[in-house]
Amino acid sequence: MLDKRDPAANDRRIEALLLHREVEEFNNAYAAALDEQRLDDWAEMFTDDAFYVVISRENADRNMPVGLIYCENKGMIQDRAFALQHTEMFAPRYLRHIVGNLQVLGEEPNGDIRARANYVVVQVLLDRPDAKLHQVGVYHDRFRRVGDRLKLAERRCVYDNLLVDNALCLPV
Amino acid sequence: MALQDPILAQQYVWPDDDLTIIPDWVYTDAAIYAREVERIFHGPTWNYVALEAEIPNAGDFIRSHVGPTPIVVARADDGSINAFENRCMHRAAEFCRELSGTAKEFICPYHQWTYDLKGNLIGIPFRRGVAGKGGMPADFKPAEHGLRRLNVTTHRGVVFASYADDIEPFADYLGPEVLREFEATFDGRKLKVLGHYRHSLPGNWKLYHENLKDPYHATLLHTFLVTFGLLVAGNRSLMLTDASGRHGVMASAKSDRAVTGDAKKEMRSYKEGMTLREPRFMDFIEEFDSPWSVTMATIWPNLIVQREMNTLGIRQIVPTGPHEFIMKWTMFGFEGDDAAMTRHRLRQGNLMGPAGFLGLEDNEAIKFVQDGMVRVPNGRHIVKLDPATPAGTADTLISESAIRAMYRHWRTAMDL
Numbered sequence: 001m002l003d004k005r006d007p008a009a010n011d012r013r014i015e016a017l018l019l020h021r022e023v024e025e026f027n028n029a030y031a032a033a034l035d036e037q038r039l040d041d042w043a044e045m046f047t048d049d050a051f052y053v054v055i056s057r058e059n060a061d062r063n064m065p066v067g068l069i070y071c072e073n074k075g076m077i078q079d080r081a082f083a084l085q086h087t088e089m090f091a092p093r094y095l096r097h098i099v100g101n102l103q104v105l106g107e108e109p110n111g112d113i114r115a116r117a118n119y120v121v122v123q124v125l126l127d128r129p130d131a132k133l134h135q136v137g138v139y140h141d142r143f144r145r146v147g148d149r150l151k152l153a154e155r156r157c158v159y160d161n162l163l164v165d166n167a168l169c170l171p172v
Numbered sequence: 173m174a175l176q177d178p179i180l181a182q183q184y185v186w187p188d189d190d191l192t193i194i195p196d197w198v199y200t201d202a203a204i205y206a207r208e209v210e211r212i213f214h215g216p217t218w219n220y221v222a223l224e225a226e227i228p229n230a231g232d233f234i235r236s237h238v239g240p241t242p243i244v245v246a247r248a249d250d251g252s253i254n255a256f257e258n259r260c261m262h263r264a265a266e267f268c269r270e271l272s273g274t275a276k277e278f279i280c281p282y283h284q285w286t287y288d289l290k291g292n293l294i295g296i297p298f299r300r301g302v303a304g305k306g307g308m309p310a311d312f313k314p315a316e317h318g319l320r321r322l323n324v325t326t327h328r329g330v331v332f333a334s335y336a337d338d339i340e341p342f343a344d345y346l347g348p349e350v351l352r353e354f355e356a357t358f359d360g361r362k363l364k365v366l367g368h369y370r371h372s373l374p375g376n377w378k379l380y381h382e383n384l385k386d387p388y389h390a391t392l393l394h395t396f397l398v399t400f401g402l403l404v405a406g407n408r409s410l411m412l413t414d415a416s417g418r419h420g421v422m423a424s425a426k427s428d429r430a431v432t433g434d435a436k437k438e439m440r441s442y443k444e445g446m447t448l449r450e451p452r453f454m455d456f457i458e459e460f461d462s463p464w465s466v467t468m469a470t471i472w473p474n475l476i477v478q479r480e481m482n483t484l485g486i487r488q489i490v491p492t493g494p495h496e497f498i499m500k501w502t503m504f505g506f507e508g509d510d511a512a513m514t515r516h517r518l519r520q521g522n523l524m525g526p527a528g529f530l531g532l533e534d535n536e537a538i539k540f541v542q543d544g545m546v547r548v549p550n551g552r553h554i555v556k557l558d559p560a561t562p563a564g565t566a567d568t569l570i571s572e573s574a575i576r577a578m579y580r581h582w583r584t585a586m587d588l
Contacts, residue, residue: 054527058271059367066367066503068527070518075449080522083529087396090536163498164371167535168527 020104023115023143026150031097034171039081042171047144047151048074054157054172057137068168080171090169094124095134097172112153113143119157121172123165135159135172184588187552191563191576194553196545198579199376204586205494212473212585213239213491216339218325218332220475220488221245221255223502225329225363226272231289234272237490238322238333239474244268244278245324245331248289253326255333256291256319291319328358330486346471347414353421353469356462357479361506366517369501369525375538377489377497378582383534384468384476385420385574387411387566388557393537396529399446400454410464411566417577418472418585423464424569426456426481453519456481472581480530482513483520495542501525 002010026045033042046052053067071077101118108114116138123134137159144153157172184204187193197204213219221236222245233246235258242258260267260280267280277294278287286295293314301307322333327342343351373380383389387409390397397403409424448454456465459482469477476487484505490498501524505517524531545551558571563580566573582588 056368056370058370062367064365064367065514065518066369066521066525067518068369068525070522072515072519073450076453076519076522078449079453083396087399088529089393089395089533091540162370164369164526166371166373166526166539167532169532169536 016104019113020102022150023104023113024102026143027099027102027117027139030152031099034097035095037095037170039085039171040078043074043077043081045152046074046077046155047146047153050074050077050152051154051156052077052152052171053155054159054168056162057158057160058162060156060158068164069171084170088169090167092126093169094126095170096122096124096131098122099139108142111145113145113150115139115141115143117141119172132165133161134165135168136161137172186583186588191579192554192556192559192572194555194575194579196549196551196553198582199378199542200494200545200549202494205491207586209239209241209491211587212582214241214335215585216334216336217473218334218339218342218345218471219473220330220471220486221324221333222253222331223329223363223365223486223504224253224326224331225365225504226502227253229274231274231276232272233268233275233278233289235268235270236333237474237488238335240491240493242266243322243333245333246275246278246289252290253324253331254290255322255324255331256287257322259320260285261293261317261319287319291321293317293319328355328360329363330358346419347416349412350414350419350421350469350471353412353423353462353464353467354471354477356460356464357467357469357477357484359460361508363504364507364509366503366505366514368503370498371526371535372492372496372498373535373538374496375542376494377491378578379538379541380476380487380489380497380499380534381420381470381472381578382575383538384422384470385411385413385578386572387422387424387569388572389537390422390424390569393533394530400448408463409567409569411569411571411574413564413574413577417563417574417579417581420470420574420578422466422468422470422574424466425463426465450519452516453522454481455516455520457513457516472578478524480523481520482517483524484517485521485524495546499526 030045052071054069055067059066098120099117103116105114118138121135122131124131137157140156142154143150183197187195219238222234226234227247230247230249233244236243236245243255244258245255247253258266258268262283262285265280265282267278284297288294299308322335323337325332325342332342346354391403407424407427412421465481467479474489478485486502488500503521505514523529526532526535555572555575558566558573561573563573563577
């Protein structure tokens with residue numbers, strides 16, 4: 001609750017809550033873009049210098065850099081979005097990204113916002129009854145305000161399910 | 173043994189004794205799979221199990237597999253590399269559970285039977301019982317109950333194991349031509365492991381070998397390369413096999429030549445003027461003493477050595493049954509790579525692995541093949557491309573002669 005005797009503290013709490021809500025909204029929009037396979041919209045959610053990697057917990061824990069997907073800038077993210085929509089062959093599928101347990105961790109000296117959130121990705125192939133847990137992991141994020149919007153300057157998706165089920169065809 | 177049953181044996185007759193036809197039972201039958209484990213993975217073959225760079229110091233160990241069988245690869249105090257089954261001699265527990273690590277000895281957690289780094293049994297709690305009662309029989313000899321050890325060899329930092337003790341040396345096993353390509357990738361520089369990919373694949377393990385003995389699919393399935401003009405059907409290439417037919421190397425040389433009208437017609441996905449936003453990703457930095465910018469070596473029975481320009485990887489096949497295998501990838505560079513070179517390898521790694529522009533398509537295509545056989549069973553595959561080369565090395569991409577050579581070997585190994 002708000003404290004009538006300390007308006008400055010109230011302002012900080014409201015600001016923190018608003019930021020938390022804003023990041024949550026971002027993650028919801030991010031999940032929706034991927035679930036609907038709007039990959040150009042997905043790519044637009046990153047800054048030009050964004051780093052995006054999907055890396056196993058095994059590699060992350062051992063400080064080994066190899067990622068399933070490894071993008072050093074938005075150009076590489078856009079190349080992947082283009083390839084997945086126009087050149088890549090894979091069976092049709094539906095995905096559901098669920099993001100939760102958001103924590104906004106603080107600000108970097110340059111104003112970037114550090115956050116983390118758990119995620120699960122559920123995959124349905126059209127000829128099977130089961131919705132399979134395809135990925136489970138955590139986003140380690142750095143957000144940056146560009147104009148009036150948040151964008152991802154970094155998203156490291158660290159997944160726990162070391163053994164990927166056949167292929168990771170769409171981003172996490 | 174089911175294979176000797178005269179009625180069952182009927183279904184294991186190769187159609188017309190003709191290698192251009194492959195019957196489905198090769199890929200789907202449980203009895204065939206069991207015989208493959210016995211005669212191929214547990215037979216006279218060198219199976220990839222680890223890189224020396226993963227176990228550099230005494231006590232370092234890594235879990236691995238020979239065929240479907242879990243093993244541990246450990247470096248002992250004398251520097252030797254040892255491989256033994258991950259199965260306690262007492263009650264069969266798979267005692268080692270960490271992916272890798274460092275240990276002084278291995279203690280089975282169930283009853284604390286203890287083994288040294290070479291697999292010798294060195295400790296049995298309460299062996300003499302308590303207060304004169306219980307314990308192991310007086311004539312029980314721990315020396316006769318060490319872990320099942322495998323024959324081990326190494327070549328250029330790559331570790332192989334075999335259930336066979338009387339197998340030929342590794343260099344003879346590969347043959348001179350495949351050995352030359354192996355040594356072009358493992359060129360003497362010390363390896364630096366950059367990380368792993370692991371995935372299951374719902375297809376028969378041999379389909380992965382065939383994918384890399386099938387240069388025909390490269391420009392047709394992998395339209396990413398073709399769309400951006402990075403691979404064209406006219407590129408200089410070779411599909412090499414060893415004399416036995418079990419090993420292969422698919423090789424090609426990157427060219428800056430324009431796509432010819434003739435090739436364009438066949439490659440429906442080629443798009444004029446299409447460019448990558450991050451073209452550095454496909455750069456090839458010359459670093460190998462080889463005329464080829466890409467080589468994919470299939471080393472029988474469980475290893476693929478990937479040298480796709482500057483992204484380098486080991487792929488280890490771990491079969492789990494006729495319909496599925498697990499693939500463990502170990503991506504590497506070399507000690508001495510600077511930060512820019514490591515990042516280049518990582519960027520180019522987007523081609524490979526279960527999310528790679530090429531890798532994900534291969535996994536999907538192999539799954540489709542297995543689905544086709546399971547859902548419409550008792551059929552046959554046709555591998556007739558390039559009749560001028562009945563089996564063996566082909567100098568055209570439009571060939572299946574390396575697949576035929578593999579099955580010539582397989583039939584001998586399987587006595588079928």
